[in-house]
Amino acid sequence: MSSDQYIIEGARTPVATARWYQLFIGVVCMMAISSPQYVWTLFTGPLTNKLGVSLAQVQITFSLLIILQTFFSPVQGYLVDRFGIRLLVGLGCTLSGLSWVLASQASSLSMLYLSYGVVGGLGTGIVYVGIVGLMVRWFPDRRGFAAGAVAAGYGMGAMLTTFPISNSLQSAGMEQTMMTFGLVLGVVGLAASRFLRQPPALLRDAAVAQTPQTVSDVAPREMLKTPVFWLMFAMFTMMSTSGLMVTSQMASFAKDFGMTTVMVMGMAALPLALTIDRVCNGLTRPLFGWISDRFGRENTMAFAFLFEGVAMTLWLLTINNPVLFVLLSGVVFLGWGEIFSLFPSTLTDTFGTRHATTNYGFLYMAQGIGAVFGGPVAALLHQYTSSWYPVFAVAISFDIVTALLAFFVLKRMRMNWLAAHAL
Structure with missing residues (x-):
């Protein structure tokens, strides 16, 4: 019996049970690597002060994190398939935690870039691509929901750390905070990864309502030649830019709009908003994945992307109201986080399951481009215009354009592709 087959007490666990167990473990692994991206905004102020540099220079760290997380995704996906899910995800979780430990000792921009950006990006990328690729194989009948559920772990994981990290920054300082949380999160992710397994070659268990694959498997080399892939890539890039602008810049524009010194319901507005954002950013992924499985x-x-554009517009118009700042920030993330369930499920529906991990690795590279535009480029646009309004205008425009492309262009293009490549 293969070591990748799932065994409990010497007996093979029914796939119907095993896959839900794997989904839970996948969520835990994703939660362990989410904080480097989603609490980054809390570190930008302390880092600019410590290193004596500009916000745009510090934000390059965030871009490196996402670029390394995404641009190496095809290689990371191949390594996961080649050397096994447990080994690679365990390594990724370790690198993710180690990046904070090293960053806590950084005394220059180059050291910060190397530790938080490069080491952290490589580690989180291995875990993210590996877990998503694993889940679309375990759940052929609920692909959108499964991809959304583990992506929710990534989106919501920082919910558990936002207030503790914010409080620790106040009481213990940045160095001790990074050191402590880096060690804890790295150990949790490494321990969880030891329980991951690949699904059996065929999901034969009667309890699994498997939907047979209806399209031929397309290898990465052939996929990269298709217009439908590049349309999805462009759409992913625009949506990533919009969401990552908010993720990376939120503490900065909240300060400019006077939201870092106010209280809402007895709590500081910014960490409260970030916590609500993590909840909404997580819930939207399985929710819209489930909706897309059915509709x-x-x-x-089209609905979700337009929803985010409208929510971001309302947020900008009411940005000076502390209560609406907190509530609408959550609504904005409710309209953004679903890209991490909709795009991988759409891609696998289109190009098959055999190369799902590596294929998604290529599409996920769009997130890296979005990090450049949403991070340092957005910071530079703010710096040169002395206003956040042009930055928001670009993000809102991307939301609306992508919604229109999904409904009027991608829908027809995929329909033609599936008709030509059906089994």
Whole structure:
């Protein structure tokens, strides 16, 4: 019996049970690597003060994190398939935790870039691509929901650390905070990774309502030649830019709008908003994944992307109201986080499951481009215009354009592709 087959007490666990167990473990692994991205905004102020540099220079760290997380995704996906899910995800969780330990000792921008950006990006990328690729194989009948559930772990994981990290920054300082949380999160992720397994070659268990694959498997080399892939890539890039602008810049524009010194319901507005954001950013992924399983990928994309554009517009118009700042920030993330369930499920629906991990690795590279535009480029646009309004205008425009592309272009293009490549 293969070591990748799932065994409990000497007996093979029914797939119907095993896959839900694997989904839970995958969520834990994703939660362990989420904080480097989603609490980054809390570190930007202390880092600019410590290193004596500008916000745009510090934000390069965030871009490096996402670029390394995404641009090496095809290689990371191949390594996961080649050397096994447990080994690679365990390594990724370790690198993610180690990046904070090293960053806590950084005394220059180059050291910060190397530790938080490069080491952290490589580690989180291995885990993210590996877990998503694993889940679309375990759940052929609920692909959108499964991809959304583990992506929710990534989106919501920082919910558990936002207030503790914010409080620790106040009481213990940045160095001790990074050191402590880096060690804890690295150990948790490494321990969880030891329980991951690949699904059996065929999901034969009668309890699994498997939907047979209806499209031929397309290898990465051939996929990269198709217009439908590059349309999805462009759409992913625009949506990533919009969301990552908010993720990376939130503490900065909250300070400019006077939201870092106010209280809402007896709590500081910024960490409260970030906590609510993590909840909404997580819930939206399985929610819209589930909706797309039933009402179509492109229809769901069009609604969700337009929803975010409207929410971001309302947020900008009411940004000086502390209560609405907190509440609408959550609504904005409710309309953004679903890209991490809709795009991988749409891609696998289109190009098959055999190369799902590596194929998604290529698409996930769009997140890296979005990090450049949403991070340092957005910071530079603010610096040169002395206003956040042009930055928001670009992000809102991307949301609306991508919604229109999903409904009017991608829907027809995929329909033609599937008709030509059906089994």
